[in-house]
Amino acid sequence: MADPISLLIDHAFLEKKAATNALELLTRWPNDWLDGWVEAMTAVARDEVAHLAQVTRLLSRKGGRLDRFHKNPYANSLRQLVRKGEPTELLDRLLVAALIEVRSCERFSVLAAVSDDDELRSFYHAVFLSEAGHHRAFLELAAKFSVPTELSSRWQEMLASEERIIAQQHPGPRIHSGVPSR
Ligand SMILES: [Fe+2]
Numbered sequence: 001m002a003d004p005i006s007l008l009i010d011h012a013f014l015e016k017k018a019a020t021n022a023l024e025l026l027t028r029w030p031n032d033w034l035d036g037w038v039e040a041m042t043a044v045a046r047d048e049v050a051h052l053a054q055v056t057r058l059l060s061r062k063g064g065r066l067d068r069f070h071k072n073p074y075a076n077s078l079r080q081l082v083r084k085g086e087p088t089e090l091l092d093r094l095l096v097a098a099l100i101e102v103r104s105c106e107r108f109s110v111l112a113a114v115s116d117d118d119e120l121r122s123f124y125h126a127v128f129l130s131e132a133g134h135h136r137a138f139l140e141l142a143a144k145f146s147v148p149t150e151l152s153s154r155w156q157e158m159l160a161s162e163e164r165i166i167a168q169q170h171p172g173p174r175i176h177s178g179v180p181s182r
């Protein structure tokens with residue numbers, strides 16, 4: 001919160017990526033057809049674009065502007081965990097999306113608690129609730145086409161890898177920053 005503008009810029013790119021990821025997944029349903037897949041992806045994409053609009057509005061009201069390019073080392077490292085080739089690729093992509101959602105959610109809840117700006121506090125609280133819904137939606141879709149034991153063992157592996165990846169992040173005004181060392 002020491003640098004709210006940089007945090008909002010990082011957040012905007014996160015929302016943009018979440019929206020494009022949902023649209024990329026829109027036509028990647030597993031097997032012949034999966035009921036609810038297209039509806040879930042369009043709903044996530046719609047929410048993420050709405051979040052992006054809200055972040056960029058807040059950013060400009062606070063005197064900032066969007067950069068043209070932005071790096072997200074956390075999400076890039078997570079994407080490297082995806083095993084290429086179906087059906088594992090799709091399962092892994094859903095689990096990576098669920099991980100990013102739940103970690104964002106956790107961070108938004110902390111930001112809502114510590115922000116002394118009313119507008120930011122209510123915004124962070126609203127995105128906390130919305131991203132929690134996305135986390136559940138991605139896991140529910142994964143559960144529809146995978147065996148429960150396979151899903152839970154892969155989720156545990158992903159959690160262990162994610163723990164290592166988040167610990168490697170540098171501290172700073174980013175949604176997925178690391179913890180400052182003391
Ligand atoms: Fe979002």
Ligand SMILES: [Fe+2]
Binds near residue numbers: 018048101130134
């Ligand atoms: Fe989301």
